[in-house]
Amino acid sequence: MMLAGPIVPTILVLAAPNVLNVAMQSLVSVSDSWFVSQLGIVDLAALALVFPTQMALGQMSAGAMGGGVSSSVARALGSGNRAAAEAAAAHALVIALAMATLFAIVFVGFGRAIYGALGGSGRALDGAEAFASILFLGCFAHWIANSLASVLRGTGDMKTPGYALVVTAALQIVLTGALTLGWFGLPQLGIRGPALAAVIAFTLAAIWMASRLVGPGAALRLRWPKGGFRWASFRDILKVGLIACVVVILTNGTVLLVTGLVGREGDAAIAGYGIGSRLEYMLVPISFGIGATLTALVGTNIGAGQYARAQRVAWTGALMAGSIAAAIGAVVAIWPDLWLGLFTADPGALASGRTYLHIVGPVYGFFGLAMALYFASQGTGEMVWPVMANLSRIAIVLCGSLLALDVLGWGMRGLYGFVALGIVSFSLVIAYSTTRRAWTG
Numbered sequence: 001m002m003l004a005g006p007i008v009p010t011i012l013v014l015a016a017p018n019v020l021n022v023a024m025q026s027l028v029s030v031s032d033s034w035f036v037s038q039l040g041i042v043d044l045a046a047l048a049l050v051f052p053t054q055m056a057l058g059q060m061s062a063g064a065m066g067g068g069v070s071s072s073v074a075r076a077l078g079s080g081n082r083a084a085a086e087a088a089a090a091h092a093l094v095i096a097l098a099m100a101t102l103f104a105i106v107f108v109g110f111g112r113a114i115y116g117a118l119g120g121s122g123r124a125l126d127g128a129e130a131f132a133s134i135l136f137l138g139c140f141a142h143w144i145a146n147s148l149a150s151v152l153r154g155t156g157d158m159k160t161p162g163y164a165l166v167v168t169a170a171l172q173i174v175l176t177g178a179l180t181l182g183w184f185g186l187p188q189l190g191i192r193g194p195a196l197a198a199v200i201a202f203t204l205a206a207i208w209m210a211s212r213l214v215g216p217g218a219a220l221r222l223r224w225p226k227g228g229f230r231w232a233s234f235r236d237i238l239k240v241g242l243i244a245c246v247v248v249i250l251t252n253g254t255v256l257l258v259t260g261l262v263g264r265e266g267d268a269a270i271a272g273y274g275i276g277s278r279l280e281y282m283l284v285p286i287s288f289g290i291g292a293t294l295t296a297l298v299g300t301n302i303g304a305g306q307y308a309r310a311q312r313v314a315w316t317g318a319l320m321a322g323s324i325a326a327a328i329g330a331v332v333a334i335w336p337d338l339w340l341g342l343f344t345a346d347p348g349a350l351a352s353g354r355t356y357l358h359i360v361g362p363v364y365g366f367f368g369l370a371m372a373l374y375f376a377s378q379g380t381g382e383m384v385w386p387v388m389a390n391l392s393r394i395a396i397v398l399c400g401s402l403l404a405l406d407v408l409g410w411g412m413r414g415l416y417g418f419v420a421l422g423i424v425s426f427s428l429v430i431a432y433s434t435t436r437r438a439w440t441g
Contacts, residue, residue: 068241
């Protein structure tokens with residue numbers, strides 16, 4: 001099916017569990033904000049301060065390094081080398097443990113300094129630190145679960161990770177409400193509640209998926225690699241995953257800078273921007289729902305030497321993702337309060353969020369298309385052009401934001417205008433990349 005099936009039905013069949021999964025993950029993100037909004041505007045601002053780093057955790061473990069894992073497994077299986085695919089799975093777990101340790105050191109050891117630099121202070125900064133400490137000390141669960149999910153997706157098994165993450169996400173929503181607000185006689189942990197709920201949910205998901213990778217009946221067995229751990233297997237994952245992680249760092253660093261600039265206007269402005277940008281972040285998992293399928297499909301076809309089919313698969317999936325994102329963007333650009341009103345009635349926060357969605361919402365279609373092509377590009381094993389596409393976006397946002405605020409005096413509207421322009425640049429450059437050698441053989 002992956003090598004010869006009709007393209008649209010193949011994408012739809014394989015993407016369905018992923019789309020269901022990301023829909024649930026998006027609902028988790030919405031529920032986190034809603035439950036925390038019941039605590040007050042200060043706690044909502046605290047959640048907004050941590051949100052970019054929280055998303056970086058998911059983006060790196062599932063989409064960036066996870067893409068490297070899925071690509072390595074898919075290319076190995078496409079070329080008929082099962083031993084290399086099993087070696088990739090074992091090496092992926094070692095990488096996951098190392099990355100989780102790094103996240104814990106950075107965001108627990110230096111969390112207060114990071115969130116303080118973003119403009120957090122007082123109770124908002126205290127809340128951000130409390131949330132981050134629990135989330136990132138427990139992020140081993142996220143890294144292991146998403147790495148195992150990527151291994152399974154690389155084999156073409158989209159159902160197991162999709163369903164495992166859907167069920168545990170549903171549990172996470174209930175746990176978030178219970179631990180944040182003190183339901184069912186559980187302790188009311190406030191801002192710490194969503195973080196602890198996430199760690200519990202991803203731990204259960206990791207156990208579920210690990211059970212499908214052991215034993216003689218497993219599609220791909222998770223075991224000690226023949227010949228031990230080798231740099232060549234690490235390199236095959238890292239040449240995609242590590243570069244993609246650097247892109248995530250740069251991209252989220254840009255969001256952090258924008259958050260800091262918006263923070264000049266106070267907690268309400270940060271909260272409004274955080275709610276608005278949360279929707280943009282949610283487009284990443286929506287694109288990932290199709291994009292994770294594209295990574296495996298493109299990788300398998302590239303491994304088998306079917307370059308033309310790999311291109312057709314990538315563009316078909318990208319147009320699907322772009323259409324969905326464009327529809328969402330059109331709705332929130334016209335009626336922003338449909339989204340913003342779910343979380344706050346604060347006039348300052350609403351004003352900030354409306355400005356953001358009026359300007360950035362209309363280009364969401366470009367963002368969805370670009371992200372799907374980005375995930376598809378991971379399947380080629382070559383990331384130079386996707387990195388250049390991301391860097392073009394980052395440069396426009398960074399330089400443009402500072403220019404709009406400190407030189408031209410255009411205020412928040414000017415800042416958000418450059419955010420939108422960066423998204424368009426990202427999509428144009430990565431679209432051009434599909435004509436280059438990695439895609440044509």
